[in-house]
Structure formats: C-alpha cells, structure tokens
Amino acid sequence: MVEFVQHLLNGFLIGGIYALMGIGLTLIFGVMNVVNFAHGQFYMLGAFVVYTVFTLAGVPYVLALVVAAMAVGLLGVITERLLLRPIRDQPPDVPMLATIGLSIFLANMALIIWDPTPKDTGLPFPLVGVKVGPLTLTPMRLFVLVAAFAIIAGSHLFLQRSRMGKAIRATFQDREAAALMGVDVNVVNMVTFGWGAAMAALAGGLLAPIFQVFPTMGAIVTAKSFAVVIVGGLGSFPGAILAGLLLGIAESLGAGYVSSGYRDAIAFILIIVVLVVRPTGLLGHETHKLA
Amino acid sequence: MAEPLTRTSRYLLAGLLAIAVLLPYTVSDQFIIRLAIQSGIFILLASAHNILMKVGLLSLGPVAFYGLGAYVSAILTTRYDVPFPVAFLAAGLAATAAGWIIGRLTLRLRAAYFVLVTLGFAECFRLVALNWIDMTNGPMGITAVPPPARWFVGYVPYFYFILMLVVLTMFGLYRMEHSTIGRAMQAIRQNELLAGSVGISGFRYMLLAALIASFIMGLAGSFYAHFFQFLGPEILAFDLTIAIVVMVVAGGRATLIGPVLGAIVFTVLPEVLRVVQVWRMAIFGLLLMLMMLFMPDGIWPALQRLAQRCFERVTGRRTPAVVPSSFGSPSEGFAADGSRPPVPTRVEHGVAPTDRSQTLLTVERLCVHFGGVQAVHMVDFDVKAGEILSIIGPNGAGKTTILNAITRVGPITDGEISHQDALLNDLRSYEVARRGIGRTFQHTSLFPDVSTRQNLVLAHNGLEPESLLLNLFRTDASVQAAQDAEVAADRILERTRLLPYGASLARSLPYGHQRVLELGIALAARPSLLLLDEPAAGLNPVEVSDLMATIQRIRHEGVTVVLVEHDMKLVMSVSDRIVVLDHGRKIAEGRPEEVRTNQRVVEAYLGKRG
Numbered sequence: 001m002v003e004f005v006q007h008l009l010n011g012f013l014i015g016g017i018y019a020l021m022g023i024g025l026t027l028i029f030g031v032m033n034v035v036n037f038a039h040g041q042f043y044m045l046g047a048f049v050v051y052t053v054f055t056l057a058g059v060p061y062v063l064a065l066v067v068a069a070m071a072v073g074l075l076g077v078i079t080e081r082l083l084l085r086p087i088r089d090q091p092p093d094v095p096m097l098a099t100i101g102l103s104i105f106l107a108n109m110a111l112i113i114w115d116p117t118p119k120d121t122g123l124p125f126p127l128v129g130v131k132v133g134p135l136t137l138t139p140m141r142l143f144v145l146v147a148a149f150a151i152i153a154g155s156h157l158f159l160q161r162s163r164m165g166k167a168i169r170a171t172f173q174d175r176e177a178a179a180l181m182g183v184d185v186n187v188v189n190m191v192t193f194g195w196g197a198a199m200a201a202l203a204g205g206l207l208a209p210i211f212q213v214f215p216t217m218g219a220i221v222t223a224k225s226f227a228v229v230i231v232g233g234l235g236s237f238p239g240a241i242l243a244g245l246l247l248g249i250a251e252s253l254g255a256g257y258v259s260s261g262y263r264d265a266i267a268f269i270l271i272i273v274v275l276v277v278r279p280t281g282l283l284g285h286e287t288h289k290l291a
Numbered sequence: 292m293a294e295p296l297t298r299t300s301r302y303l304l305a306g307l308l309a310i311a312v313l314l315p316y317t318v319s320d321q322f323i324i325r326l327a328i329q330s331g332i333f334i335l336l337a338s339a340h341n342i343l344m345k346v347g348l349l350s351l352g353p354v355a356f357y358g359l360g361a362y363v364s365a366i367l368t369t370r371y372d373v374p375f376p377v378a379f380l381a382a383g384l385a386a387t388a389a390g391w392i393i394g395r396l397t398l399r400l401r402a403a404y405f406v407l408v409t410l411g412f413a414e415c416f417r418l419v420a421l422n423w424i425d426m427t428n429g430p431m432g433i434t435a436v437p438p439p440a441r442w443f444v445g446y447v448p449y450f451y452f453i454l455m456l457v458v459l460t461m462f463g464l465y466r467m468e469h470s471t472i473g474r475a476m477q478a479i480r481q482n483e484l485l486a487g488s489v490g491i492s493g494f495r496y497m498l499l500a501a502l503i504a505s506f507i508m509g510l511a512g513s514f515y516a517h518f519f520q521f522l523g524p525e526i527l528a529f530d531l532t533i534a535i536v537v538m539v540v541a542g543g544r545a546t547l548i549g550p551v552l553g554a555i556v557f558t559v560l561p562e563v564l565r566v567v568q569v570w571r572m573a574i575f576g577l578l579l580m581l582m583m584l585f586m587p588d589g590i591w592p593a594l595q596r597l598a599q600r601c602f603e604r605v606t607g608r609r610t611p612a613v614v615p616s617s618f619g620s621p622s623e624g625f626a627a628d629g630s631r632p633p634v635p636t637r638v639e640h641g642v643a644p645t646d647r648s649q650t651l652l653t654v655e656r657l658c659v660h661f662g663g664v665q666a667v668h669m670v671d672f673d674v675k676a677g678e679i680l681s682i683i684g685p686n687g688a689g690k691t692t693i694l695n696a697i698t699r700v701g702p703i704t705d706g707e708i709s710h711q712d713a714l715l716n717d718l719r720s721y722e723v724a725r726r727g728i729g730r731t732f733q734h735t736s737l738f739p740d741v742s743t744r745q746n747l748v749l750a751h752n753g754l755e756p757e758s759l760l761l762n763l764f765r766t767d768a769s770v771q772a773a774q775d776a777e778v779a780a781d782r783i784l785e786r787t788r789l790l791p792y793g794a795s796l797a798r799s800l801p802y803g804h805q806r807v808l809e810l811g812i813a814l815a816a817r818p819s820l821l822l823l824d825e826p827a828a829g830l831n832p833v834e835v836s837d838l839m840a841t842i843q844r845i846r847h848e849g850v851t852v853v854l855v856e857h858d859m860k861l862v863m864s865v866s867d868r869i870v871v872l873d874h875g876r877k878i879a880e881g882r883p884e885e886v887r888t889n890q891r892v893v894e895a896y897l898g899k900r901g
Contacts, residue, residue, distance in 0.1 A: 035403045097579065101578075102576065104575060108569075108573035112570070226410070268412075272408055272411045275404055275407070276397065
C-alpha cells in the first residue's frame with residue numbers, strides 16, 4: 001500500500017511537469033494553430049541553462065530557473081517572429097515542418113555546445129528525507145511539486161485576469177474577430193509562443209536536478225506533451241492539467257507494476273485510443289477544429 | 292488528356308532510364324552504386340508517402356509500414372525458411388493489411404489529429420519491435436537475413452531489382468495521376484467538402500491511397516532487409532519518418548517528380564555534408580527551416596516556375612497562369628492540334644420528372660439541435676419535381692442548416708428526409724450527390740489551385756466508379772470517361788460564359804465569376820435537384836439578373852431548384868413557392884404573393900407593430 005502511494009506521488013510529480021509542458025503546447029495550438037515539434041527542445045534547453053548557470057557558474061538554483069525561463073522564452077519570441085510569422089498563411093504542414101527543422105537544429109546545436117555525455121546538475125537542496133506520514137519525500141521533490149503547481153496557478157491567473165491574457169483568450173476563440181476588436185494578433189502570437197517556451201524551460205529546469213541532462217532528451221518529451229494535449233483535448237487548458245497528471249500516474253504505476261520497457265508506449269497508446277474513440281479529448285469540445 | 296507526355300519529356304525520360312540502366316557499367320566506384328540503391332529505396336518510400344499528400348493528408352507514420360514489411364520478410368525467411376518471393380509479397384500484403392486497419396480507424400481524423408495518431412502508431416510499432424525480443428530479437432536485431440537469391444552477389448543485382456521496382460511504381464503512379472482516381476484525389480486535396488458535394492468520397496479515396504502507399508512501403512521494407520541482410524528497430528526511428536517527409540515536401544508534395552528529386556537530393560546531401568562532421572544535422576535542420584520559409588511548395592515547382600520564366604524571356608510570350616502539372620506539360624488545355632472538341636447537343640442533366648404533381652424531396656419533422664440551441668425545429672416541407680422552391684427567413688433562421696442536413700454535410704437530430712422514397716438520413720454527402728442532389732455553398736467554395744476548366748472536369752469526374760484496376764490498365768471506359776469530362780467542361784464553360792477564363796486559376800477569378808463557376812461545378816455533377824445557398828450574395832444588379840435568367844434556364848432543362856436567398860426581388864420573381872423560416876421554425880408557406888402579405892412573415896422581418 002505504501003509502495004502504491006509512493007508510485008502515485010511520483011506520478012503526481014511527473015504529471016505536474018507534463019501538465020506544464022502540455023499547457024504551453026495546447027495554448028500554442030489553440031492560438032496559433034501550430035503543432036510545435038520543438039516543444040521538447042525548449043524543455044531540454046531549460047535543463048541545460050540551469051546546468052550551465054547553477055552547476056557551472058554557481059548561481060542560486062531559483063535564480064537559474066528564472067534565467068532559463070527568460071532565455072528560452074526570448075528564443076520562443078524570436079522563433080515566432082522570424083520563423084513562424086512569415087509562413088502563418090501557408091497550409092498547416094508548413095509551420096509543422098518548420099518546427100521539426102527547428103527541433104533538429106536545436107538538439108544538434110546542444111550536442112555541439114554541451115557534448116553528448118549526460119550531465120549531473122547536483123542538488124540545490126540538502127538530501128534529507130522529509131516524512132509525510134508513512135511516505136518519504138526529499139525537499140527537492142517537494143519543491144518541484146509546489147513550483148509546478150504554483151506556475152500552473154500563475155498561468156491561470158495571467159490568462160483570466162490580465163489584459164494580455166484576455167487578448168490571448170479572445171484570439172483563441174476567434175482570431176479574426178479578435179483582430180477586428182483591436183487585438184494585436186502578432187503580439188498575442190509572440191507572447192503565447194514565448195510563454196509556452198518559457199514554461200517548457202521551467203519544466204526542464206525543475207526536473208534537471210532529479211534526472212540527468214543530455215542533448216537528445218527533448219524528443220520523447222515532445223511526444224509525451226503531444227499525448228497530454230491530445231488526451232486533454234487540443235486547446236483545452238484544464239484538459240492539459242488533468243491529462244498531464246493522468247499520464248504521469250499511469251506511467252508511474254505502469255512502470256512499477258507492468259513493464260518498464262513499455263512505459264513510453266503508454267503515451268502513444270493513449271493518443272491512439274483517445275483519438276479513435278473520442279477525437280475531441282477528455283475535456284475538449286471544439287469539434288470545428290477537426291476540419 | 293489521353294497523351295499528356297510531350298515528345299521532349301519522352302526523350303528526356305528515355306535518356307534518364309538509359310543512364311540508370313547503364314550506371315553499373317559506367318561507374319566503377321561501388322560506393323556510388325550503393326548510394327543509388329539507397330536512393331531507390333527512398334524514391335519508393337517518398338513516392339508512396341506522397342500518395343497520401345495527394346489526398347491532402349500529412350502522415351508521420353510511414354516507417355510503421357516500411358518496418359512491418361521488413362520484419363515480416365526477415366522473420367519469414369530466417370525463422371520459417373520461406374522462399375524470398377513469397378516473403379516479399381507477404382511483406383507487401385501485411386503492410387497493406389495494417390494500412391487498411393489503421394486507415395479505417397484514423398482516416399476520419401484531419402490535420403493535427405491525423406498527424407499525431409499516425410505518429411502514435413509508428414512509435415507503438417517501434418516499441419513492439421524493441422521489446423518483443425522472442426520474435427524480433429529486440430535491439431540486437433535480426434542478423435543473417437538471406438539475399439533474395441543465391442546469385443545476388445555484389446551490388447549490381449540489387450541495383451537492377453530496385454530499379455525495376457522504381458520504374459514499375461512510377462509508371463503505376465503516373466497512370467493513376469491521369470485517371471479518374473487521380474482527378475478525384477486532386478479534388479479532395481483542393482476542397483474535400485466540395486468534392487463530397489459532387490459525389491467524391493473523401494474517406495474511400497483516402498483509404499485507397501493508404502492501401503497503395505502501405506503496399507509499396509512494405510515491399511521497400513522487404514528489399515531493405517534483404518539488401519542489408521540485417522534488421523534492427525532503427526528502421527522504425529522517428530528520424531527516418533522525418534527524412535521521408537522532408538524528401539516529399541522539399542521535392543514538391545503532390546507532384547510526381549518532386550518526391551523522386553527529393554529522395555535523391557536528401558540521400559546524397561547527408562553524404563556530402565559528412566565533410567562538416569558534427570555540424571551535419573544542425574545544418575540539415577537549418578536547411579529545413581529555410582526551405583519552409585522560402586520554398587514551401589518544394590524544389591520541383593520552383594524549378595518549373597524558373598523554367599517558365601526563362602521560356603517567357605526567350606520567346607517574349609506570356610503563358611497563362613496555369614498550375615504546373617507534375618510532368619511539366621499542362622494536363623489541362625485543349626487537344627494537341629489546338630482544335631476544341633465539338634460541343635454536344637444532348638441534354639447533360641439527369642432526366643428529371645417534370646410532372647409537378649410528383650414529390651421529389653420530403654422533409655418531415657426535421658430537428659437540428661446544437662447543444663441547447665434549436666437551430667431547426669419540427670420543420671416540414673416538400674419539393675415538387677420541376678419547381679423552384681425558395682427558403683427565406685432572417686439571419687439565423689436555419690436555412691443553411693436545412694441545406695446541410697439534406698446534403699448530409701451537417702447533422703440531423705431528429706426527423707426524416709427522403710428523396711424519391713429513399714431515406715437520406717443515413718447517407719454520406721457523396722452518396723447524396725450521387726443520387727442527383729447538387730448544391731452550392733454560402734461561402735465561395737471552389738477547387739482554388741487549378742484552372743477554371745479543370746474545376747469543371749474534376750466535378751464531372753465525381754460520378755465515375757472508384758476502380759483501381761480499371762484505371763491502371765487504361766481501359767476504353769476510363770479513356771472515354773476522361774474525354775466525356777473534357778467535353779462537358781467545355782460545354783459548361785460556354786453556357787456560363789466563362790470560356791475566356793478557362794485557363795485562369797480559379798482563385799484568381801473575380802468574385803462574380805467565382806460564383807458563376809460554383810454554379811457550373813454543381814451543374815457538372817449532373818444534378819436533378821439543385822440546392823443553391825445564397826447565390827446572389829455580393830453580386831451587382833446586372834449579375835443578379837444574369838443569375839435569375841440562369842436559374843430559370845436550369846429549371847427549363849428539367850432541374851428542380853431549391854433556393855436559399857436574401858435578395859427578395861430575385862426570390863419573388865423566380866419562385867413557384869416559398870417557405871418562410873424564423874428562429875428554426877416554419878412560419879409560412881405558399882405562392883410568392885401569399886407569403887408577401889402574410890402577417891407573421893411581415894412581423895418576422897419588420898418586428899411586431901406597437
């Protein structure tokens with residue numbers, strides 16, 4: 001029983017990170033109608049920035065996270081401006097292939113800059129067990145859990161309360177109507193893409209001290225983010241959170257009780273089953289986007 | 292149409308083939324032969340993948356079929372001592388079966404959903420190959436896969452084998468492109484909704500495309516396994532999918548030559564880039580981005596544009612803005628000697644019963660609800676043969692929703708719609724069209740990237756049977772079908788006065804002409820009942836009176852017309868009867884003068900007095 005709850009808790013932790021990835025990806029799709037294949041590379045870059053700034057330069061961990069979010073967010077803004085905006089009116093596979101190109105480019109640049117050997121960032125917090133009832137948690141894991149959900153809550157507030165958040169939601173609903181109402185759609189795109197990239201970077205930076213950091217780690221994360229977005233319903237914010245947690249828990253339990261070889265298959269099987277049975281995802285209902 | 296190859300391209304093709312056949316005798320470097328064989332495999336893969344692009348689908352799962360074919364062939368020959376020819380065929384068939392199953396499950400999905408579900412299948416296949424160690428040997432791979440025959444020594448026999456496969460595949464694809472299947476696929480890629488309205492089933496052609504593509508990929512996989520004589524799960528890697536997709540898109544998607552060009556360039560390019568070592572893949576990614584930015588439709592169309600510009604500069608002539616066809620010679624356009632086929636005098640349309648007492652279409656208790664919104668509620672009316680029935684009402688009254696329900700483009704919540712005693716409820720839109728019910732759409736809906744004339748050819752082609760064999764072997768029937776479509780297109784161009792614009796791109800036509808072309812497209816599908824959705828919207832008074840005359844002429848030729856329209860002058864002058872809707876309910880029905888004076892109708896349009 002304790003083991004089961006421990007798996008569940010681990011699943012919750014990974015799930016929170018998946019949710020962070022999924023929210024960014026789903027908003028980028030909803031607002032810009034772009035399937036971003038470089039999303040996992042932003043995660044990888046976030047982890048490497050934390051490695052460089054925190055481990056190599058000795059800057060405090062939380063500050064390193066902020067640097068990672070800002071640097072990768074800026075990269076996202078530049079990507080939107082230089083790569084995606086010029087091809088916005090092309091058929092949807094053109095921007096999709098452009099992000100695949102970006103993904104290959106970023107992964108291989110990381111390979112050149114940081115070399116292929118996996119890196120340990122070291123722990124920013126002391127390695128002691130914190131007892132929560134019968135369960136053991138390290139301060140690091142506790143921090144990841146709290147930070148992930150704080151970032152999600154912050155994003156939610158930003159979307160609901162701020163002027164920019166309202167503009168993003170308006171564009172999400174109807175791009176042309178928003179433009180006619182005076183929303184600067186170019187700025188909305190730039191903010192959405194940059195912000196999604198920054199969230200992915202935070203996810204990478206948060207997990208960096210727990211797992212190892214290496215240049216090719218982005219691809220599988222991209223695939224899992226897709227699974228989260230599909231299961232939650234393309235373009236659904238609460239769906240992405242729910243699906244992220246579900247995937248994290250399913251993987252954690254699956255690896256613990258079934259087979260670790262097929263752990264990565266869970267994401268893909270979820271994609272297939274959900275799309276064949278309920279193409280709009282768990283919480284999505286925007287059937288018009290199917291066309 | 293029957294002979295789209297010009298003499299120049301025939302010589303060119305023969306020359307290329309001769310070079311290919313003689314390659315092993317002119318090049319002594321075995322590395323180049325090996326590269327040519329690899330190019331051959333990729334030509335097969337890219338061309339097969341491109342068949343899906345032809346129906347407008349982007350898949351990220353080609354390696355699933357390639358890998359399945361390779362594993363089936365390798366396992367059959369190594370474990371069960373099955374002879375190569377049997378294993379080779381089994382590989383193709385296994386991949387086709389997988390294509391059929393996956394296609395049935397996923398081909399109702401579109402755009403991003405289809406992309407991701409195909410990616411999901413490919414990754415599941417890879418994980419199975421990696422983890423089902425008893426069968427696939429897992430990451431260790433299957434070693435000592437036998438050669439196809441004992442005399443397959445060195446690269447040369449493999450080279451001729453793959454050359455044969457490539458030539459056969461390209462010939463088949465070429466035939467397909469210039470057949471009713473090719474035209475139907477072109478229609479689907481350009482506008483799937485419109486294709487359905489002229490009788491073309493998007494799903495069935497997409498499934499056909501998936502079957503052909505997966506068969507070719509399965510054969511390519513088998514060849515790969517027996518050529519390298521080793522097979523590991525790397526054959527299912529996502530990187531390989533990317534390579535295939537890049538070849539198709541960079542070469543020129545939905546063209547015949549583009550993927551071949553792309554396959555050769557992107558097999559050779561990484562070898563050339565080996566010079567730059569670690570930068571190789573980074574440069575590859577950068578090139579892909581630059582290509583999407585500056586050449587999004589690919590190398591082959593760009594080359595064709597360049598060639599056309601050179602031609603214009605040399606001859607000082609301007610050629611009309613026709614779409615480059617896959618072989619460089621416009622497949623549309625008139626016969627080679629410049630003469631036009633004679634215009635037939637027979638009536639094109641299905642012979643409709645003109646006895647007005649006969650009911651053609653019955654709508655009973657029709658309800659269409661979207662969530663809690665009753666867009667249409669308990670509406671009854673019928674359409675009599677040979678009449679012009681108008682459906683009017685304020686915006687949001689449910690007029691278009693009814694047309695969509697009849698043509699099965701939109702949902703039916705409850706009620707029955709029957710056409711000549713057959714229920715339409717359970718049909719799909721292309722089946723409705725094949726019963727002789729045509730329509731136009733409220734928002735302009737054309738096949739935008741082909742010529743005006745080709746729009747009509749594609750629409751006329753919609754009723755042809757979907758037989759693959761019939762078309763591959765170019766039977767008399769398929770040649771006849773092509774000629775019929777050409778003749779019918781010219782006839783409609785003439786009748787709609789669009790003849791001067793026959794060669795112009797549909798998207799470049801002025802708005803008024805586009806609306807006329809839409810009507811022409813609907814007529815090309817030979818309807819006996821025609822539903823028009825606001826045909827006068829945005830037209831100037833002269834164009835409206837032209838339209839009025841056209842509608843009346845269509846009716847005199849025996850076509851029953853249902854007209855949804857806001858232009859009251861038009862409605863009142865052409866209609867035999869009028870149905871008035873308000874908030875999804877029928878509030879009046881009758882002859883124009885009855886409706887005009889109906890109290891409820893006046894209230895619906897002008898509001899209640901005091």
